[in-house]
Amino acid sequence: MPRPEPHDPRLLSGRRILITRSADRAKPLASLLTSLGAAPLVLPLIDFERAKDQAILDDVLDRLAAGEFDWLVISSITTARVLLEKAAERGTTPAGLVPSATRVATIGPSSLRVLESIGLSVHLAPTELQSADGLVELWEPAPARVLLPQADIAAPGLREGLASKGADVTSVVAYHTVDYPAGAGRRLMAELPPALKVSGDSMLPMFSPEEARAGLGAGTVDAVVAASPSAARRIAQTLPPLGRCQLIAIGRPTAAEASRLGLTVAATAKEPTPDGIVAALESVFANEGNPL
Template sequence: MITRLNHKPLAGWRVLVPRGGEWGNSVAATLRQKGAVPVIAPMTNFAATENSEELAHSFTRLSDGEFEWLVVTSSTTVDVLVGHAVRVPEHTKIAAVGESTTSALVLAGYRVDLAPAKDNSSRGLVKEWRSAPPKERVLVPQSEDSDDVLVTGLIELGIAVEFVTAYRTVGVAVPRDVADDVASGAIQGVLITSGSVARQIQTQLAPLPEETVVAAIGPRTAFDARAAGIRVDVIAESRTADALVAALIEGVVR
């Protein structure tokens, strides 16, 4: 690949950003600072859980003080909490996975008592808990297709964990011109932000051209992408937008 040593290492590159909203706009802004042209094309969306009564019951029990911990792993879960007007008792602590999740909780008026200091992922949260596992009840509302790393890890620590489906992830078709540009190589970089996005890329855009640089946000997402049949060239060291763009730059300039 061509080496770019100036302050615009992605100059001339078009990069697929498969997630919209505040996060997608933030990544797009960072890409522009590095000289790239971001192509925002959300590939997943979120729908209500098919078992709304179970979710409402869990949230009622949470508000009634039956859980000592609430674990939130995505900003979408925060939206669900707000949509249900969930009140978290003072004695119930909140753990968050991911910087965007932490920010969303704070903006929604919830406090954050625990977040992984280094590995800001489900695996990292389990490691944080491993040092001082609480013998308390934990509620984990997640997407129906979330991996089991968090729940399984906490159960293995002897923690009483209750999982409830908070929402469903559904695929969104990318515009035809975007798919054509990926296939032709006119879009030279692709960001993978989750396992569900990886599966949509496999379904809608595979096979990717050999020269396309594929960057995944964290080891777990890279694992899920490869399991879905997507080649991963570089992996962000942490689950942040800046780390993901930095990984893409590494793949471009090396």
């Protein structure tokens, strides 16, 4: 994968960027923004709960361990957290859940690095179009037994795309996406090891929805980052009007959902990484003329 282009601190200096993720998932982006002189602000809008039907999930994981699947397809970092939690319940590691003959696929370099950090070897991941569509494009047409654990609200595109290539896809709800915060006792708690280097260990400034709306109304928030279609939906429900604030989407599905909801997307990150998001922010601020 090519190295990212150098960033221009002049474009980010003094910018206040709202990241609509939990603090642990916001930290790699926040660290890069801080190093470039920007002020990251964290507003968690979505959270994740364990699958309601644990019996079904446990059953397919038993089948996975028994070698019934040729491929395990992991389409989100949150699914990696589910595997960590289920492995801990069984007294093993995520690699202990996946037989050596079962290959692992994911949707891009960021998720690849996370999966490698929990001990899984990844055999297939797109580098150009880093999304479910990109993985389907790479997939070789052939009969294959595929396990696809996903969120309860996952779009059908990945499952249907793999099936169109001849795969026999078993999809299962691995977790539920909910409004922040998740219910007590139901929140997915497994912590991922740091897959990306993060400098410093300072607390991130946390915003409430009320504080975010006040900042948007006052014009003191320069951009808001939507990391997923569900985050775009929560932004549309919670924050408008955005005023002068620029919306940055991570990936085409997020941009499409934001547009469907009537939100103006200023830029879409070409890569779902901190560098990709910062590059999208820089393109927007460069087009504004002189930064604030």
